[in-house]
Amino acid sequence: MPASDYVKDLRAKYGQGLIMFPTVSAVVLNDRGEVLLGQRSDNRQWALIAGMMDPGEQPAEAVVRETLEETNVQVKVERLAGVVLHEVVYGNGDHCQMVNTWFRCRAVGGEARVNDSESLEVGWFPLGELPPLTRFAHHRIATALDDGLPAWFARPGEALDDLMYRMPGA
Template sequence: MALTWAESYLGKVRASIGDSDTIFFVGARGVVLDDQNRLLLIQRSDNRRWAIPAGAMELGESMEECAIREVWEETGLRATSLTPFAFYSAYTFTNDYGHTYQQVLMSFRIHTWEGELLRQTDESVDAGFFPLDALPGPHSFVIDETLHDLASFEATGRLVLK
């Protein structure tokens, strides 16, 4: 069972220090492309934007475990093989709730998974695989950058660091 925001590590930290200070957001993102090179996206329940499955780490987790858990919580799919391709640590963003974070996040390419795709979960109102040239909108601003970084990694074999 997924934790509520208030039960999560990030929710507890945010509640402890308030809404105005910038804090670290440490997490992971899971990029799933099917055998037709379609991208798995979820439509988030909080802001209705289409996004790559992702989220914050919990205490005791590795970034890889975080990616596996987030993809599972948001799609019902359990990643069985994944490779890190990009590490982000220089970005600061403010979310729709006015909370500002400096992101420390690893992106993983998920090669294999098991389970059946759930179109709705506690964190998503829809999900599906979409052709790269026909992604639904509105969508998260990080999708294009993440796909570019994955292509760079696949071309060079070097982890993208930003």
């Protein structure tokens, strides 16, 4: 994944050590109830559309921007679905903790396609026919779809792995 100038500057100063970043991810639904996913170019895994926030950018603005940049799909944010801290170590050794805020979004325009170098493929998937996804992706989808839940968050002292909401059949 290409790093922004902001991230490059931080890495130049701090090397591969731990840096915390604000990130967003989108559970985008179309009128058929399908979920928008992208196959990542860095690890070839299918994932929700996601990315880092830019300095000064609000989370809802970032999720709209990231979705358009990566997939050419215009979205309307419907609701905040959750927020959590999770750890990532990239293939090059960069160590990050991501504060991820995820939203349920509705597609309102554009045609889904690979729109940048971060994805190999982009597509719409029925909920019952999702490609292999991480447990974390299933968690975000499930919490975004459940209108009966408030925005999800880890309670003080709780670990993400112990709390993830499970999709039926996941």
